[in-house]
Amino acid sequence: MLAKDIIKPENLVYQKTKLMTDNVLSYCPGCGHGTAHRITMEVLEEMGIGEETIGVAPVGCSVLAYEFMNIDMQQAAHGRAPAVATGIKRCYPEKFVFTYQGDGDLAAIGTAETIHACNRGENITIIFVNNGIYGMTGGQMAPTTLPGMRSSTSPYGRDVDMMGNPLKMTELVAQLPGTSFVSRQAVHTPKHVRKAKKAIRQAFELQKQKKGTTFVEIVSNCNSGWKMTPVQANKWMEENMFPFYPLGDIKVPE
Amino acid sequence: MARELKLMKGNEAIAEAAIRAGADAYFGYPITPQSEVIEYLMAEKPHERTGKVVLQAESEVAAINMVYGAAGAGKRVWTSSSSPGISLKQEGISYIAGAELPCVILNVVRGGPGLGTIQPSQADYFQSVKGGGHGDYRLIVLAPSSVQEMADYVVDAFDLAFKYRNPVLILSDGVIGQMMEKVYLIEQRPRLTDEEIKQRYAWATTGKKDGTERRVITSLALKADEMEAHNIHLQKKYAEIEANEVRFEEFQCDDAEYVFVAYGSSARVCQKAVQLARSKGIKAGLLRLITLFPFPKAEIGRLTGQVKGMLAVEMSSGQMIEDVKLAVNGRIKAEHFGRFGGNIPTPDEVVNALETQIIGG
Numbered sequence: 001m002l003a004k005d006i007i008k009p010e011n012l013v014y015q016k017t018k019l020m021t022d023n024v025l026s027y028c029p030g031c032g033h034g035t036a037h038r039i040t041m042e043v044l045e046e047m048g049i050g051e052e053t054i055g056v057a058p059v060g061c062s063v064l065a066y067e068f069m070n071i072d073m074q075q076a077a078h079g080r081a082p083a084v085a086t087g088i089k090r091c092y093p094e095k096f097v098f099t100y101q102g103d104g105d106l107a108a109i110g111t112a113e114t115i116h117a118c119n120r121g122e123n124i125t126i127i128f129v130n131n132g133i134y135g136m137t138g139g140q141m142a143p144t145t146l147p148g149m150r151s152s153t154s155p156y157g158r159d160v161d162m163m164g165n166p167l168k169m170t171e172l173v174a175q176l177p178g179t180s181f182v183s184r185q186a187v188h189t190p191k192h193v194r195k196a197k198k199a200i201r202q203a204f205e206l207q208k209q210k211k212g213t214t215f216v217e218i219v220s221n222c223n224s225g226w227k228m229t230p231v232q233a234n235k236w237m238e239e240n241m242f243p244f245y246p247l248g249d250i251k252v253p254e
Numbered sequence: 255m256a257r258e259l260k261l262m263k264g265n266e267a268i269a270e271a272a273i274r275a276g277a278d279a280y281f282g283y284p285i286t287p288q289s290e291v292i293e294y295l296m297a298e299k300p301h302e303r304t305g306k307v308v309l310q311a312e313s314e315v316a317a318i319n320m321v322y323g324a325a326g327a328g329k330r331v332w333t334s335s336s337s338p339g340i341s342l343k344q345e346g347i348s349y350i351a352g353a354e355l356p357c358v359i360l361n362v363v364r365g366g367p368g369l370g371t372i373q374p375s376q377a378d379y380f381q382s383v384k385g386g387g388h389g390d391y392r393l394i395v396l397a398p399s400s401v402q403e404m405a406d407y408v409v410d411a412f413d414l415a416f417k418y419r420n421p422v423l424i425l426s427d428g429v430i431g432q433m434m435e436k437v438y439l440i441e442q443r444p445r446l447t448d449e450e451i452k453q454r455y456a457w458a459t460t461g462k463k464d465g466t467e468r469r470v471i472t473s474l475a476l477k478a479d480e481m482e483a484h485n486i487h488l489q490k491k492y493a494e495i496e497a498n499e500v501r502f503e504e505f506q507c508d509d510a511e512y513v514f515v516a517y518g519s520s521a522r523v524c525q526k527a528v529q530l531a532r533s534k535g536i537k538a539g540l541l542r543l544i545t546l547f548p549f550p551k552a553e554i555g556r557l558t559g560q561v562k563g564m565l566a567v568e569m570s571s572g573q574m575i576e577d578v579k580l581a582v583n584g585r586i587k588a589e590h591f592g593r594f595g596g597n598i599p600t601p602d603e604v605v606n607a608l609e610t611q612i613i614g615g
Contacts, residue, residue: 052461054327057472066470072459074326075472077349080319083311087323087331088459090307091279092448095461113319116312 017045021070026061030230032220033061035187036129037068039197040100043204044071053096054088056081058110060102061135079110082117085124096207098125104134107143107169114169121178121212125203128169128215131222132241139225143167146244151225166244170217174251180211182251186219186242188234199249211253219245257438264404264430265290267437268334268360271405273300275412276443277358278329279307281320283339286372287428288362291334304445314339318346318359325355326471328451328458330412334360336428337378338369340386347421348387352473354488356415358408359393360424362431365596373596374428374519379573382425383547390485392492393423394499395546397517401435409440418495419457425546427569429519429598501544502553506532510539512608513557515578516567517543519598524567527604538608546574554581563587563612567604570594587612 019041027033044050050071057065059078066073076084081099089097106114106128117124133151134140141151141158144166148157158166174182181203185196196218203214219241223233262270269291272280282292292310300306307324311317317333324331335343340361350357363378365371382395394414396407404426411422452460462468475481506528507513514524521542531538541557541564543550557564563586566575575590582588591607593599 051463054459054461056323063474066468066472070462070468072462072469073471074323074459075353075470075474076322077319077345080315080322080346083316083319084323084326086309086311086316087279087281087320087325088327090309090320091324091327091329091331092460112312113316116316 017041019045019050019070021068023067025068026064028224030221030223030233031061032131032187032218033129035193036127036196036218036220037065039187039193040098040127040200041069043197043201044096047201047204049096049204052094053098054092056085056088056097056099058099058101058105060105062100062102062129063136065100079105079108080113081105082110082113082122082124082126086117086120086122089122089124093123096204098127100127101129102135103128103130103132103142103144107167115173115176118173118213118215119176119178123207123210123212125207125214125216127200128217129220130217130245131220131225133222133225135222135225139222146240168245170215170250173213173215179213179215179251180253181206181214183215183249184217184219184245184247186237186247188221188237206253217245219247257440259436259438261434262401262437263290263432263434264398264401264426265362265432266294267401268404268408268424269294270298270439271408272332273298273304273306274440274442275409276304276330276445277306277332277412278445279324279331280333281309281311281317281324281331282333283311283314283317283335285336285339287364287374287431288334288336288360290431291360304442306445314342315346318343318350321357322346322350322353322355325350325357326353326459328455328460330416330446332358332360332408334362336362336364337366337375340378340381344387347393348389348391349473350421351387351391351393352389353471354419355421355471356419357421358411358415358424359421360426363425363427365594371596372428374569374598375594375596376427376518376520376569377571377573377594378425379546379568379570382423383549383577391488392495392547393421394418394495395423395425397425397543397546398430399518399521399542400430401433401437404430405437405439414499418491420491420495425518427519496548499545500548500550500552502550503542503544505540505542507539507541507557509537510560511537511562512539512612513561513564514538514540514567514604514608515543515554515564515574516540517546517574520567520569523599523601523604526601527608530601531605531608534605536605536608536613549577549581551581554578555583558582558585561586565604565608565612566590567599568592569598587615589615
């Protein structure tokens, strides 16, 4: 059988979503951002809402998310994505609006915007990629850096007496009445990717039903910032990040 | 056209005029002396009257970023604050200028620096016309000197913001915001429909249709050449604004030998000072600035061929005087007189300053 006999529409089992551009991803090999981008865009495509969605990109490694996500996008100042999304959604309540933010963006400089958007129950979806470090600026300590974890600004390990404790934003926003669905997932194995995609799908379905803020954390790696190989980084994430940031749904609609 | 006459505070007048101008959204945070803006909007329920969105944000920082989001989606959106709050908004204003989004920002200025005082001031001139936030950018700056102009200029401000895709700052102060005067209000203009926004503003992020290019609102260009090209584009726009949008008003300048240069509340004081000076036999006039950027350089240059001296009167320790002196370019005497920290100069003090610093100086 020749290749041309095999490559036919009826035999097609998988293809890249049209909601990802052909631009080459700027992320390091092994990074979870590419997968997180793809499953978010796949959800929009499968729900048929790509034309009605406006995304908000943060400051950080995913600042260029608008180069890869083939939908209308706005790039927000560091930490301000939930406020930018609020401005869009309040003016277009029938559109879908989401933010895509890292841990420095969402859990440090944007803490106020995150908590207040969630507390108002803004009808938006927040995708929060947590790799416990500032990736783009070169591996500095993040609010989510684990106790004892090394970074360029905690070179001897995070000393919680001096530097404070890691902040569990996801548990925090789950306490707020404005959130309807809060979940923590990962994207480093096919099984985890399927679960994470399911959570993102539920988040957008609830946005469609105007159920308030939906929030999906993706615990991810940063092999460059952690100074590990991609395989080592995934193993380290499972052994160290997951016990501190346990995966699963934290808040589901009643 | 029928125009409704009301007695209102400046802060209330601008809020009502913005509703009538067809504004889609307001995002703000309370601060004295401008809290009446959001109080009025909340009391008037514009969301029921016209469909306008009004939201009290958690901070000035959040409010200006809500403005960014709504403006990026093509809506007519505005915010207001007073000096310390405007300082907080500067990051967002820089992003808005960089991303070329239209919006209106009202600053009802109070005395500074720091927490300062709640009394009126004009000490935010540098912040308003020289940048304020980071990077090479300009705001179009309009300076009302009456309650009527608070109402009129917000209508003009939205038009200018969309004409140039540039933020417009209305630089008011605690006097204009708090005092009550009669004001004629325009009739309600309809808000644009979402369909009209889509047709008029191709750059707005309203959802990418299949087969069209996606729209991106950003101020980021990682390559130096791209960023330089964007800056050159911005500078061309600012030059066009300087060529087309200079606005000022002259009061008894025709035969004047001396001219006061002032804007906002100070211009009101100077109008009285002109009368007072003339009663003493001094031929004084007033050049009242309406746009602070663009600055009326050419008109000041023209006046240097006619008058013997200029006194820049400002409720600051001397900011606008720097631009006046640049325009005068050493041809005649130009000095600053100001009361500041929340104090307002009296007409007597202004005439005395003219006599001692310019005529006798």
